[in-house]
Amino acid sequence: MNRLKSLALALTLIVVPLAQMAQAQPQTDDTARIKAEVTKRLAHKKNHVNIELRNGSKLKGRIEQADDNKFTIREDKTGDRIELVYNDVAKVKGQGLGKGAKIAIVVVAAVVVVGVVVYLGIRNADYFSGGIRIP
Numbered sequence: 001m002n003r004l005k006s007l008a009l010a011l012t013l014i015v016v017p018l019a020q021m022a023q024a025q026p027q028t029d030d031t032a033r034i035k036a037e038v039t040k041r042l043a044h045k046k047n048h049v050n051i052e053l054r055n056g057s058k059l060k061g062r063i064e065q066a067d068d069n070k071f072t073i074r075e076d077k078t079g080d081r082i083e084l085v086y087n088d089v090a091k092v093k094g095q096g097l098g099k100g101a102k103i104a105i106v107v108v109a110a111v112v113v114v115g116v117v118v119y120l121g122i123r124n125a126d127y128f129s130g131g132i133r134i135p
Contacts (some may be wrong), residue, residue, distance in 0.1 A: 031086045038066050038092060049073070051084070052091040059084075060095070 004084050047063040051073065059082065061073040070085045
């Protein structure tokens with residue numbers, strides 16, 4: 001019976017730290033990804049973002065500054081400055097339409113304009129207004 005208890009204790013001492021390490025690994029990857037996203041947005045001056053925190057709350061605002069461990073945003077609604085640690089952030093997404101959506105809108109608008117011009121040209125064309133000439 002004592003052997004069984006010591007075996008269970010030994011397995012617990014081995015498995016619990018391994019499980020904690022397995023859970024901690026994706027968070028560091030996420031942290032690096034979020035840090036890279038914030039840095040990229042600041043560099044390209046596309047700093048208007050939607051932020052989802054790990055506790056489930058969401059923020060909308062503009063990234064003002066960033067350093068190695070945290071970044072600061074100014075909230076849209078209140079104008080408050082909020083410091084966020086990269087580990088507390090689950091997602092950073094930009095606001096507005098992406099480049100692909102903008103291109104699609106321009107292409108669709110151009111197709112509609114060309115279609116209307118062709119339709120009106122065909123509808124109003126009178127090919128026999130001068131009569132039929134036979135050479």
